[in-house]
Amino acid sequence: MANKVKFERDKVVYLASQLFWQKGFHATSTRDLQDAINMRPGSIYAAFGSKEGLYRESLKDYTLQMQSQIQGFLATSDTIVGGLRAFVESVVIAKKDCNPSAICMLVKANNEFATKDETLYELSLDLLAQFESDLIELFKQAQLNNELSNAVTAQEYAQFFQVQFTGLRGYFNRPNNIHLAPKMINQMFALLRKL
Amino acid sequence: MANKVKFERDKVVYLASQLFWQKGFHATSTRDLQDAINMRPGSIYAAFGSKEGLYRESLKDYTLQMQSQIQGFLATSDTIVGGLRAFVESVVIAKKDCNPSAICMLVKANNEFATKDETLYELSLDLLAQFESDLIELFKQAQLNNELSNAVTAQEYAQFFQVQFTGLRGYFNRPNNIHLAPKMINQMFALLRKL
DNA sequence: TTTGATTTTGAGCGACCGTTCAAGTTAAAA
DNA sequence: TTTTAACTTGAACGGTCGCTCAAAATCAAA
Numbered sequence: 246m247a248n249k250v251k252f253e254r255d256k257v258v259y260l261a262s263q264l265f266w267q268k269g270f271h272a273t274s275t276r277d278l279q280d281a282i283n284m285r286p287g288s289i290y291a292a293f294g295s296k297e298g299l300y301r302e303s304l305k306d307y308t309l310q311m312q313s314q315i316q317g318f319l320a321t322s323d324t325i326v327g328g329l330r331a332f333v334e335s336v337v338i339a340k341k342d343c344n345p346s347a348i349c350m351l352v353k354a355n356n357e358f359a360t361k362d363e364t365l366y367e368l369s370l371d372l373l374a375q376f377e378s379d380l381i382e383l384f385k386q387a388q389l390n391n392e393l394s395n396a397v398t399a400q401e402y403a404q405f406f407q408v409q410f411t412g413l414r415g416y417f418n419r420p421n422n423i424h425l426a427p428k429m430i431n432q433m434f435a436l437l438r439k440l
Numbered sequence: 441m442a443n444k445v446k447f448e449r450d451k452v453v454y455l456a457s458q459l460f461w462q463k464g465f466h467a468t469s470t471r472d473l474q475d476a477i478n479m480r481p482g483s484i485y486a487a488f489g490s491k492e493g494l495y496r497e498s499l500k501d502y503t504l505q506m507q508s509q510i511q512g513f514l515a516t517s518d519t520i521v522g523g524l525r526a527f528v529e530s531v532v533i534a535k536k537d538c539n540p541s542a543i544c545m546l547v548k549a550n551n552e553f554a555t556k557d558e559t560l561y562e563l564s565l566d567l568l569a570q571f572e573s574d575l576i577e578l579f580k581q582a583q584l585n586n587e588l589s590n591a592v593t594a595q596e597y598a599q600f601f602q603v604q605f606t607g608l609r610g611y612f613n614r615p616n617n618i619h620l621a622p623k624m625i626n627q628m629f630a631l632l633r634k635l
Numbered sequence: 636t637t638t639g640a641t642t643t644t645g646a647g648c649g650a651c652c653g654t655t656c657a658a659g660t661t662a663a664a665a
Numbered sequence: 666t667t668t669t670a671a672c673t674t675g676a677a678c679g680g681t682c683g684c685t686c687a688a689a690a691t692c693a694a695a
Contacts, residue, residue, distance in 0.1 A: 248641040248691045269552060271466035275683055285644050286684065296683065346554045355613060356551050357464060359541045370614055404611065404624065412607025416599065418550060419565055429599065436631055443661045443671045470653055480674050481654070491653065636695100643690070652681070660673070665666100 254292070257282045259310075262303035267345035269357050270300055270365065301368060307350045308372045312379065325387040329406070330434050337413055338426050347418040351376065352411055377403055397440045405440060409433045449487070452477045454505075457498035462540035464552050465495055465560065496563060502545045503567045507574065520582040524601070525629050532608055533621050542613040546571065547606055572598055592635045600635060604628045 264281045265273055275296055279285065284292075293299040315332050322328035336344075346353065351372055358366035384399035384406075393402060413433065417426055459476045460468055470491055474480065479487075488494040510527050517523035531539075541548065546567055553561035579594035579601075588597060608628065612621055 248643085248693085250642065251691090267554060269464075269466070269554075271464070272552075274681075276681085287645075287686075288643055290684065291642075346551075348551055348554070352610060353551055356541075356543055356548055356610070357467075359462060359464075359543070359613070361615070373614060374616075404620065405627070408607035408611050408624070409603065410607075411610045412603035412605075415547060415551070415606045415610070416603050418554070419568060420556070421569075425599065429603065432600070432635075440627075443663085443673085445672065446661090447673095469651080471651085482656075482675075483673055485654065486672075638693105638695070640693090641691080644686105644688085646686100646688105648683105648685075650682080650684105653679100655678075656674105656676100658674085658676105661671085663668105663670090665668070 250292075252282075252284055252288065252292075257284065257292075258299075258302050258306045261299050262307045262350065263345050265300055265303050266307065266350040266353070269353060270297075271357065297365065300365065304350065304354055304365075304368060304372065308376065311349075311351075312376070315379075319383075324392050325383050325390065326392050326434065326437070329383070330430070333410060333413075333430055333433070334427075337417055337430060338423070348414050349411065352414070377407065380406060393438065394440075402437065402440065405437060409437075445487075447477075447479055447483065447487075452479065452487075453494075453497050453501045456494050457502045457545065458540050460495055460498050461502065461545040461548070464548060465492075466552065492560065495560065499545065499549055499560075499563060499567065503571065506544075506546075507571070510574075514578075519587050520578050520585065521587050521629065521632070524578070525625070528605060528608070528625055528628070529622075532612055532625060533618070543609050544606065547609070572602065575601060588633065589635075597632065597635065600632060604632075 260282045261278055264277060268277070275286065275289070278289065278296070278299065282289070289299065293302060314335075315328070318331040318335070319325060319328035322331055337347075351369060354365065354369040355373060358369060360366065380403035381399045384393065384402040387393045387402075388395055388399060410433075413426070413429060416429075417423055455477045456473060459472060463472070468491075470481065470484070473484065473491070473494065477484070484494065488497060509530075510523070513526040513530070514520060514523035517526055532542075546564060549560065549564040550568060553564060555561065575598035576594045579588065579597040582588045582597075583590055583594060605628075608621070608624060611624075612618055
């Protein structure tokens with residue numbers, strides 16, 4: 246009883262994550278955030294505790310968004326590998342200009358907080374490990390479906406996928422020669438099937 | 441005539457680059473730098489102009505160090521591909537704990553300054569493009585030496601190399617499962633020869 | 636309509652940022 | 666030895682940082 250919150254938490258976290266994703270944690274000021282999410286310091290600190298608190302929630306939300314995006318592609322593909330491929334294509338090619346960065350926010354976080362004593366570094370490790378677990382489950386299922394051989398383990402497929410995916414996104418963060426992306430994605434999945 | 445500079449510029453730039461490499465540009469304060477390179481603000485600004493000036497020189501120096509490191513491995517290998525492989529192994533496996541970061545400083549820079557209007561973003565693009573040019577020349581030579589087929593271009597070899605190398609370094613930035621690195625490097629070079 | 640718990644506001648705090656510059660120190664030239 | 670231009674020092678400046686909190690605004694319950 247009394248007053249009700251006026252901001253939509255989901256929307257605020259989304260807007261904050263877009264800004265953090267673009268600029269990184271340290272280069273984003275609380276004034277930048279105030280403008281982006283249209284909230285005053287008092288409300289922000291009542292709702293999220295600190296700049297780091299808002300970042301933590303933003304990064305977790307980003308991970309959830311990415312996972313549901315993958316689920317979407319899997320739902321409209323007849324194979325798991327095909328779904329993953331559609332996901333990779335959409336991220337590397339289509340979204341190149343409408344995303345805040347070509348590079349995964351999770352990877353950017355893991356790069357920015359490189360020293361082991363930072364709590365945000367630990368958070369990035371946790372979320373990356375969780376993502377890898379999900380990938381492993383997907384590749385296990387792909388093997389059961391006879392989409393992929395059993396010559397290597399599901400974990401090795403997941404590792405290969407992450408190395409390639411992260412490598413590609415980093416490479417195409419450079420603005421030139423984006424036209425090479427389809428060929429390199431073809432190559433990635435051709436190699437995946439030959440592992 | 442008058443006084444002579446007391447600091448060794450090479451050593452100072454090296455120490456600064458180690459700190460910038462570890463913490464990134466924004467998270468490194470000028471006080472951090474003062475301690476690391478043992479210079480007072482006045483001397484730093486007389487010698488480098490600004491924090492950004494010192495960073496620019498650090499990043500360029502890092503690139504030179506990396507290139508001369510590659511030259512060293514090439515000189516002690518009988519093949520170009522073998523030299524590149526020794527370089528990759530030394531960076532991904534051996535140097536994991538004695539380098540400020542598992543991730544290439546050039547890649548970290550390219551990730552940190554993601555917006556196109558930043559001059560440091562342009563610098564990272566220039567240095568990355570220069571590195572790719574050098575790689576292309578190496579792969580051209582490897583093709584002439586019949587180490588690699590002509591089925592794909594030297595540029596495609598260079599692109600594949602960079603995607604794999606960056607992907608691997610990013611993946612092994614996570615502290616766990618480093619023991620998988622040799623196998624994944626084997627895989628990388630096995631795939632390279634099959635392109 | 637009044638009450639009162641809750642949320643929002645934004646001025647402003649102390650700390651730290653990148654940077655400056657007057658004063659002190661140094662050593663080659665005179 | 667004196668001069669003097671170049672280098673080093675470190676206190677301190679204006680600005681921005683993350684964050685606080687008293688006051689105003691809001692709205693369900695009484």
